Amino acid sequence: MNYKPILIVAGEPNSVFLEIFFKSLKLFKSKKPIILIASLNLLKLQMKKLNYKKKIKVIEISNLKKNKLDNKSINLIDIKYNQKKAFEKSSKKSNSYIERSFKLAIKLIKDGFSNKLINGPISKKNFLNKKYLGITEYLSKNFNTQNNAMLIYNKKLSVCPITTHLPLKLVGKKIKKKIIQDKTKLINSFYQENFSFKPKIAILGLNPHCESILKFNEDEKIIKPVIRNLKKLRFNVSGPHPADTIFLKNNRSKFDVIVGMYHDQVLTPMKTIFEYDAINITLGLPFIRLSPDHGPNEIMMGKNKSNPLSLINALKFLDKN
Numbered sequence: 646m647n648y649k650p651i652l653i654v655a656g657e658p659n660s661v662f663l664e665i666f667f668k669s670l671k672l673f674k675s676k677k678p679i680i681l682i683a684s685l686n687l688l689k690l691q692m693k694k695l696n697y698k699k700k701i702k703v704i705e706i707s708n709l710k711k712n713k714l715d716n717k718s719i720n721l722i723d724i725k726y727n728q729k730k731a732f733e734k735s736s737k738k739s740n741s742y743i744e745r746s747f748k749l750a751i752k753l754i755k756d757g758f759s760n761k762l763i764n765g766p767i768s769k770k771n772f773l774n775k776k777y778l779g780i781t782e783y784l785s786k787n788f789n790t791q792n793n794a795m796l797i798y799n800k801k802l803s804v805c806p807i808t809t810h811l812p813l814k815l816v817g818k819k820i821k822k823k824i825i826q827d828k829t830k831l832i833n834s835f836y837q838e839n840f841s842f843k844p845k846i847a848i849l850g851l852n853p854h855c856e857s858i859l860k861f862n863e864d865e866k867i868i869k870p871v872i873r874n875l876k877k878l879r880f881n882v883s884g885p886h887p888a889d890t891i892f893l894k895n896n897r898s899k900f901d902v903i904v905g906m907y908h909d910q911v912l913t914p915m916k917t918i919f920e921y922d923a924i925n926i927t928l929g930l931p932f933i934r935l936s937p938d939h940g941p942n943e944i945m946m947g948k949n950k951s952n953p954l955s956l957i958n959a960l961k962f963l964d965k966n
Contacts, residue, residue, distance in 0.1 A: 648677040649759050650714060651963050654746045655683035656765030657772070658726060659735045660941030663688065665953035666765075667697040670716070673957045675964050677761075678714035680704065682746045684726035688719070694731035695949050706749075709758065722749065732946045737771045744772075751787050760932040761963045763956070766940045769810065778810040781927045784934060793929035794828040796835065796902075797912060798962075799919050803902045804911035805832055816907045820851055820863050825871045825904070831928040832902055833880055839966065843881045844901035848872055850885035851906040868906075892918070921954040924962060933966060935959040 655662055666681070681688075685703060692698070702718040714720055726742040753759050764780060767773070777783040785793045797804050807828060808819045829846060836844040848871075850864040857864070868885045875882045890896060891903055892914040905911030915923060927934040937955035945951050 650678040650680045651761045651763060652750050652753060652759045653679060653681050654750050654764040655681060656743060656767045657735060657941045658687050658728060658739050659733050659946060660766050661945050661951040662765030663691045664695055664949060664951050665956045667695060668953035669956045669960060673960055675716055675960050677964055678720060679716055680720045680722060682722045682724060682750055685721060685723040687726055687728055690731040694947055735768045735771060735941060735943060740772055743767055754932050762932060762934045763959050764936050768941060781809060784927060784930060788930055790929050792827045793927060794831045796832060796926045796928055797915050797923050798926050799923045802897055804915045805902060805904045806908045806911050808907050810908060817863060820867055820906055822867055822871045826875060829875055829880060829882060835928050846882045846902045846904060847886050847891055847900040848882055848884035848904045849888045849891060849906060849910060854887045855885050921952045924955055924959045933963060
């Protein structure tokens with residue numbers, strides 16, 4: 646295979662990610678080689694626990710470019726991590742392991758070895774430790790990119806929050822004309838580059854019904870002027886739309902993307918409509934970064950009942966791009 650490989654950082658060791666990774670390998674055969682960046686010890690423990698069998702090919706970093714990769718085995722770059730049980734309670738113990746995994750993936754991308762990254766979920770509380778709002782911001786910092794966007798993608802409808810993992814009381818302060826405009830441009834470019842069309846984008850208001858009892862109304866003073874300017878620049882946008890009705894079937898069917906002002910304004914209805922049938926794409930990075938649209942889900946660890954659809958969709962997307 647001459648394709649650049651897909652790198653997968655397993656992320657939080659105590660999560661359902663390796664379970665859905667095993668299931669994905671069974672259900673989808675990628676043309677591009679996949680390299681898992683994870684602990685060999687942990688991989689073996691969870692394979693045994695979940696009754697999954699597949700050969701493991703441990704790849705040495707020094708010979709990385711000399712390896713002829715295929716997906717007959719699990720191609721693994723072993724990141725040392727000492728855990729005695731297949732699953733334990735998530736804690737800060739894994740921070741160094743996760744950091745080393747990401748740093749290696751970042752180095753391989755910067756060296757030109759790969760341009761595709763999938764990462765498993767992490768514990769924001771433990772790993773990010775209030776330094777970053779999410780992995781989107783963490784990776785953006787490592788690649789020195791200022792403008793980025795979180796796109797939760799489904800071919801029927803995608804959503805993008807202007808602010809990500811931010812407490813609600815801080816959202817209003819972060820709604821700025823430039824941020825809305827920059828993220829909308831990233832979304833438009835993504836659709837044109839990957840699907841060759843300009844997306845129909847609905848931009849939501851911040852306030853209920855786009856109305857406010859306060860003197861300063863963000864919908865009137867910030868969001869409307871941005872939409873007018875984007876229209877002048879020939880972007881296919883409209884709004885501000887009230888968030889409580891935009892996701893009704895007859896309304897959402899008119900758009901390719903709905904841009905909301907905060908995380909749960911658009912992710913809650915998105916997950917209600919599509920459940921696991923969506924992927925998280927970071928726009929604005931110099932490579933393609935995806936993640937399954939779910940967290941560590943400690944409640945389901947070891948039960949072998951987790952749905953792999955989101956990871957399968959991520960692999961399918963990278964297989965075509």
